[in-house]
Amino acid sequence: xxxxxxxxxxxxxxxxxxxxxxxxxxxxxxxxxxxxxxxxxxxxxxxxxxxxxxxxxxxxxxxxxxxxxxxxxxxxxxxxxxxxxxxxxxxxxxxxxxxxxxxxxxxxxxxxxxxxxxxxxxxxxxxxxxxxxxxxxxxxxxxxxxxxxxxxxxxxxxxxxxxxxxxxxxxxxxxxxxxxxxxxxxxxxxxxxxxxxxxxxxxxxxxxxxxxxxxxxxxxxxxxxxxxxxxxxxxxxxxxxxxxxxxxxxxxxxxxxxxxxxxxxxxxxxxxxxxxxxxxxxxxxxxxxxxxxxxxxxxxxxxxxxxxxxxxxxxxxxxxxxxxxxx
Numbered sequence: 001x002x003x004x005x006x007x008x009x010x011x012x013x014x015x016x017x018x019x020x021x022x023x024x025x026x027x028x029x030x031x032x033x034x035x036x037x038x039x040x041x042x043x044x045x046x047x048x049x050x051x052x053x054x055x056x057x058x059x060x061x062x063x064x065x066x067x068x069x070x071x072x073x074x075x076x077x078x079x080x081x082x083x084x085x086x087x088x089x090x091x092x093x094x095x096x097x098x099x100x101x102x103x104x105x106x107x108x109x110x111x112x113x114x115x116x117x118x119x120x121x122x123x124x125x126x127x128x129x130x131x132x133x134x135x136x137x138x139x140x141x142x143x144x145x146x147x148x149x150x151x152x153x154x155x156x157x158x159x160x161x162x163x164x165x166x167x168x169x170x171x172x173x174x175x176x177x178x179x180x181x182x183x184x185x186x187x188x189x190x191x192x193x194x195x196x197x198x199x200x201x202x203x204x205x206x207x208x209x210x211x212x213x214x215x216x217x218x219x220x221x222x223x224x225x226x227x228x229x230x231x232x233x234x235x236x237x238x239x240x241x242x243x244x245x246x247x248x249x250x251x252x253x254x255x256x257x258x259x260x261x262x263x264x265x266x267x268x269x270x271x272x273x274x275x276x277x278x279x280x281x282x283x284x285x286x287x288x289x290x291x292x293x294x295x296x297x298x299x300x301x302x303x304x305x306x307x308x309x310x311x312x313x314x315x316x317x318x319x320x321x322x323x324x325x326x327x
């Protein structure tokens with residue numbers, strides 16, 4: 001007497017089983033780690049590797065959601081050193097200076113293989129080599145930062161001193177200062193002001209610091225606490241960024257288009273000039289071993305900062321950087 005009910009139950013069970021087998025499995029949702037990343041500058045085509053890494057999903061694949069922080073008042077090194085943020089983009093000279101002040105920061109991924117600072121002059125000044133800078137009036141943003149460090153390193157590498165010339169702190173209007181002959185030469189980033197000057201029709205000479213001295217340059221900073229407590233996040237962050245760097249260098253036109261989503265007014269800017277900025281930037285990034293920190297570059301940086309009196313004594317430079325987290 002229970003047979004029909006048993007058959008009905010069996011049919012219902014089989015129907016449910018078949019439906020379950022045919023239905024797609026529910027999608028797994030992974031919560032991304034939100035990271036605010038101080039950039040150290042305004043939105044710019046030079047940040048193309050980071051924009052590419054976001055758009056291509058490299059950061060998301062690594063479990064990371066990036067928030068770009070362009071705040072001028074944000075001191076990325078101090079925030080990372082205090083453990084308030086896990087990462088920041090910095091120039092190489094900032095690392096020994098921070099550690100000399102007791103901040104436990106560690107540079108984990110090189111972005112630029114060469115220090116991107118240049119000295120630019122109009123051709124009529126005849127400044128072709130570092131020796132030609134003697135007696136000249138040189139404009140730079142101020143006696144601080146990458147421009148100043150790079151310039152003094154160039155002087156030291158060529159047996160020159162600051163007293164052999166006149167340094168003029170003029171803020172970030174180097175292009176105008178040179179164009180109007182307020183300065184005989186200016187200290188700039190190689191992928192920026194020289195291109196602007198040429199686009200405006202000026203004939204210039206350029207002396208690149210990297211041709212005379214090898215210094216640790218721009219890259220990704222973290223701290224000892226993050227390395228100790230979350231090394232996999234450090235590794236994932238480095239890998240995602242380097243993936244974006246590699247793709248941007250190999251596909252500059254696509255990287256340029258992607259950057260329009262992040263750099264205000266890039267679509268209306270002079271495309272030839274901005275693409276040249278990107279091309280020169282790529283020259284400074286590309287190397288056979290992306291992300292690798294050259295120990296000699298760090299030794300040179302330690303030495304020059306000590307000689308300039310910017311650190312009271314040379315630090316344990318081996319603790320300031322690592323190649324441990326490269327893919």
